Amino acid sequence: MSFKQFLLAGAWIASTALYSELSAAEVSARAVPLSTEQARALDVRFGPIAASENLEVGTHARVIFTPDAQYVVAAPYAGMVQRVLVSVGQTVRAGQALAIFVSPQLYEASRALTEANSQARVAQQSLARDKALYDDGIIAASRWEATQARAAEAGAMARARRAELASAGITFTGPGGEAQLMASRGGIVAEVNAIPGMRVDSATPLFKIVDPAALELDMLVGRDVPVPSAGERVTVPQRGASGTVIGVAPSGDGTAGVRVRASLAKRGDLRAGESVGVTLTLRGTGSSGASRVRVPAAALAYVQGSPGVFVATDKGFRFQAVTVDSTDEASAVVRGNLPAGTRVAVSGIGALKGLLAGEQ
Structure with a gap:
């Protein structure tokens, strides 16, 4: 048996005999001497780490639309699509007509609005007349109050009828008073589900319009990537895009990963639906003040189930407990x-564990 093998065997025996009596905190409190000759014999080598303000890790993300990037234009009433005025891929602006729509309910709503506007106008005229009569002392206060109430009711009814048609997205134009279904926001027409002559029920989706610039990144982060925090930076270097993490949530698919969403301050040339490589820039110091660094995976050691690394001192080494954010085959954060x-x-590492236990 060589001298190196003899030392390793002795270290292993010492570690198995004494580890059951030690806690990780007790082990971390001790510094163990290690001479240059011992380190050489046990093949112990130390390497520097570089703690920095930021730590960059790579992962993948899917480009998706933000929740409010898409909206649907639906049939406001049961009726018929008379004409379709736009096509898929066409850019439309807010207030642009998408289709000519006809419906008995629609014209009944238009008639009710005309009637409500007329009643409101008559009520305002009566209000102005009775105001003058009341100021001259010709009519009683009770009549003046009743006139005010009727005017308020008529105005409220007219506003309700206008709101009904406004929410339907309908505008009457042209000499024949055609009812046009309007786009409430600008964007690109992504879907057209309307065909001229098609009869539809109320709330049937007819058009889908999307804002191509309203994008965000969706990442499924596994154990091999540290979980980022809100506000940390995300970049897509090859595509000229960048943004920040806005939320972290469990994946919901039974895996150990988490789902991360990032908003984009610069969209670059990203398009919805594609998968891209991204770089997460993680803050080197966490909320607890502990530095976040990357070390070789082989440097990790476990004492009483607690992870840590062996840190070189002036005369030897000591065990430093750490929190593991992520690991892969080559390194650990x-x-x-x-x-x-x-x-x-x-x-x-095995020899150092044995020496540490023997020292205790």
């Missing part, structure tokens, strides 16, 4: 008391 310039063990 951790948070802990690891300032810039700290050197951690990247090989000989």
